Amino acid sequence: MPRYEPMRAVRGMRDILPKDRGIWRVAEKAAADVARRFGYEEIVTPVIEAAELIERVGEDTDAVAKELYRFEDRGGRKLALRPEATAGVVRAYFEGHLNQLPQPARLFLIGPMFRYNRPQKGRYRQFFQLDVEAIGGESPALDAEVIEIAATWLREIGLGDLRMDLNSIGDAKCRPAYLDLLRAYYRPLKDQLHGDCQRRLESNPLLLLDCKVPQCQPFKVDAPRITDHLCEECAAAWTAVRRLLDAAGIEYRHDPYLVRGLDYYTRTVFEFYPANRDGSQDALGGGGRYDGLAEAEGWPATPGVGFASGLDRVTEMMKETGAEVIAAPLAEVLVLADAGLEVAAAEVARICRTAISVAVDYEPKSLRAKMRSANKLGSRWVVLLSASEAGRRVAQLKNMASGEQAEVAWDDLPARLA
RNA sequence: GUGGCUAUAGCUCAGCAUGGCAGAGCACCAGAUUGUGGAUCUGGCUGUCGCGGGUUCAAAUCCCGCUAGCCACCCCA
Structure with a gap:
C-alpha cells in the first residue's frame, strides 16, 4: 500500500x-x-x-x-x-x-x-x-x-x-498623541473603511495609513501626518x-x-x-x-x-537585470581513463591537483562520450590514460582549445598544466 | 490564512472540450568516425500521466478529496 x-x-x-x-x-x-x-x-x-x-x-x-x-x-x-x-x-x-x-x-x-x-x-x-x-x-x-x-x-x-x-x-x-489625532480623524469615517481597518482603528491606527484596500484610500490624503506632530x-x-x-x-x-x-x-x-x-x-x-x-x-x-x-x-x-557573474569554476582538467584504471586515474589526478583543479570521469562509457562530457564541462585540458600508458607512468595530455595532444610523464603534468 | 490556475519522460511541453495503443523537442546512450570533443545525420533507452478515491466495459482525459507549484490577495523580505 x-x-x-x-x-x-x-x-x-x-x-x-x-x-x-x-x-x-x-x-x-x-x-x-x-x-x-x-x-x-x-x-x-x-x-x-x-x-x-x-x-x-x-x-x-x-x-x-x-x-x-x-x-x-x-x-x-x-x-x-x-x-x-x-x-x-x-x-x-x-x-x-x-x-x-x-x-x-x-x-x-x-x-x-x-x-x-x-x-x-x-x-x-x-x-x-x-x-x-x-x-x-x-x-x-x-x-x-x-x-x-x-x-x-x-x-x-x-x-x-x-x-x-x-x-x-x-x-x-x-506617537500616542498623534495616534489620538489619527483616531479622531478616522472615527467619523469608520463605516466607510473595510473590515480590518475598522478593527485597527482602535488597536493599531497607524496601520490604517498602510492599508491598500481601494475603499480606504480616499481618506488618507486629509489624514494628519505624523511628521507634522x-x-x-x-x-x-x-x-x-x-x-x-x-x-x-x-x-x-x-x-x-x-x-x-x-x-x-x-x-x-x-x-x-x-x-x-x-x-x-x-x-x-x-x-x-x-x-x-x-x-x-x-x-x-x-x-x-x-x-x-x-x-x-x-x-x-x-x-x-543581467548582472555580471563569474562563471562557476569547473574542473580545468578532466582525467579520462579506461575501465579498471581507477587507481591510476586517481593518482594522476592527485599529481595534477598540486597545480590545478582536476576531476576524474569514472563513468563506464565510451571515450567519445567522455570527450563530449569534457567539452560540455568546459575543461581546458584532458588527460587520457590507457593500460599500457599507465604501466609506463605516462599519459596523453590534450589541449581542448587547440586540439594538440602529446605524451607526457605523470610527474611532468603539473609543470605542463601550471 | 483567502481566492484562482496548474501538475504527463531527467527538462520544456502537446494530448484532455467529445473517455478507446502514452507523444514531441531537448538531454542521455550508441553508431556513422577501425578508443578522441564541439557541427551534422541515423538509431535507441527512459513513464506509478502528482497522490488517493469515485463513475465507466474502459480514465492522462469526467467527478471528489489531498499534496505541491505558480498568480492575485494578506503580509512581509
Missing part, C-alpha cells in the same frame, strides 16, 4: 543549486565588503531562539502572530525559528557584552529566517537575509549610515536603480537624517504612509523598491530605528537602528 513517492523538499523550502550559488556568493561578498568598509563586523546568532524573545518583540505583527514557526523541544522548552534577525542580534549584543565595548556596536549578519506563510515566487518559508545593525547609539547619523550601507550594497550588485521611501513614526513621547527630539532627528542623506547623495521619497509592522520601531523607517515596480512583493529591503526593543527584551533601554534585505529577491533581481 505505501507505494513510494520520491522525497521532495518540504513546502516553502528550496535549494540553492550550484548554478545559482555564484550569484549568491557575489551578493554575500559585496555585503561583507561594504559592511566592513563602514566598520561593521560579522556576527552569527542561532536560528532557534526562545519563543518568548520573538513573541515579546512583535506580538501584534503577522510575522509573529500568524507566521511563526513555534515548537517545543524534548525538554519542553518553547522555541521558535527566528522570523527576522534583529531580536536575536540585540539579545546577543547584551549576552556577548558588546554593550561594554565602544558604542555603538556595528554588526552585520547573513543567514536564514523562517516564516510560515503561503509560498510564492520571491517568498519562501525559509529565506535569507542580510541584516545590518548599529546598536547602542542614538545619533540620527547612524540611521543615515545604515541606509547608506544598504544603498551602497544594492548599487554595487547592480541594483542601483531603485526607490527609497522614508518616513518617521515618532517615539513613545509623541513630532516631538522636538524626533523632529530634530527627522531633519538631521534627511540632511545627512542629502549630503551623501542618496535620493529618497517622503512617504507619509510608510509605517512598520513591528512594534518596537521608532522614528526613522525606510524601504527599498526597484524603481520601476510597485507591489509590496517586490520590496528589496527595509529597516528603521528600534529604540524600544532592548527594553522589550528585558535588557536596559538601548537605542538601535538596522536594515534587512531578502537575498532571495535580491539574487532573483540580479539575474533579471
Whole structure:
C-alpha cells in the first residue's frame, strides 16, 4: 500500500543549486565588503531562539502572530525559528557584552529566517537575509549610515536603480498623541473603511495609513501626518537624517504612509523598491530605528537602528537585470581513463591537483562520450590514460582549445598544466 | 490564512472540450568516425500521466478529496 513517492523538499523550502550559488556568493561578498568598509563586523546568532524573545518583540505583527514557526523541544522548552534577525542580534549584543565595548556596536549578519506563510515566487518559508545593525547609539547619523550601507550594497550588485521611501513614526513621547489625532480623524469615517481597518482603528491606527484596500484610500490624503506632530527630539532627528542623506547623495521619497509592522520601531523607517515596480512583493529591503526593543527584551533601554534585505529577491533581481557573474569554476582538467584504471586515474589526478583543479570521469562509457562530457564541462585540458600508458607512468595530455595532444610523464603534468 | 490556475519522460511541453495503443523537442546512450570533443545525420533507452478515491466495459482525459507549484490577495523580505 505505501507505494513510494520520491522525497521532495518540504513546502516553502528550496535549494540553492550550484548554478545559482555564484550569484549568491557575489551578493554575500559585496555585503561583507561594504559592511566592513563602514566598520561593521560579522556576527552569527542561532536560528532557534526562545519563543518568548520573538513573541515579546512583535506580538501584534503577522510575522509573529500568524507566521511563526513555534515548537517545543524534548525538554519542553518553547522555541521558535527566528522570523527576522534583529531580536536575536540585540539579545546577543547584551549576552556577548558588546554593550561594554565602544558604542555603538556595528554588526552585520547573513543567514536564514523562517516564516510560515503561503509560498510564492520571491517568498519562501525559509529565506535569507542580510541584516545590518548599529546598536547602542542614538545619533540620527547612524540611521543615515545604515541606509547608506544598504544603498551602497544594492548599487554595487547592480541594483542601483531603485526607490527609497522614508518616513518617521515618532517615539513613545509623541506617537500616542498623534495616534489620538489619527483616531479622531478616522472615527467619523469608520463605516466607510473595510473590515480590518475598522478593527485597527482602535488597536493599531497607524496601520490604517498602510492599508491598500481601494475603499480606504480616499481618506488618507486629509489624514494628519505624523511628521507634522513630532516631538522636538524626533523632529530634530527627522531633519538631521534627511540632511545627512542629502549630503551623501542618496535620493529618497517622503512617504507619509510608510509605517512598520513591528512594534518596537521608532522614528526613522525606510524601504527599498526597484524603481520601476510597485507591489509590496517586490520590496528589496527595509529597516528603521528600534529604540524600544532592548527594553522589550528585558535588557536596559538601548537605542538601535538596522536594515534587512531578502537575498532571495535580491539574487532573483540580479539575474533579471543581467548582472555580471563569474562563471562557476569547473574542473580545468578532466582525467579520462579506461575501465579498471581507477587507481591510476586517481593518482594522476592527485599529481595534477598540486597545480590545478582536476576531476576524474569514472563513468563506464565510451571515450567519445567522455570527450563530449569534457567539452560540455568546459575543461581546458584532458588527460587520457590507457593500460599500457599507465604501466609506463605516462599519459596523453590534450589541449581542448587547440586540439594538440602529446605524451607526457605523470610527474611532468603539473609543470605542463601550471 | 483567502481566492484562482496548474501538475504527463531527467527538462520544456502537446494530448484532455467529445473517455478507446502514452507523444514531441531537448538531454542521455550508441553508431556513422577501425578508443578522441564541439557541427551534422541515423538509431535507441527512459513513464506509478502528482497522490488517493469515485463513475465507466474502459480514465492522462469526467467527478471528489489531498499534496505541491505558480498568480492575485494578506503580509512581509
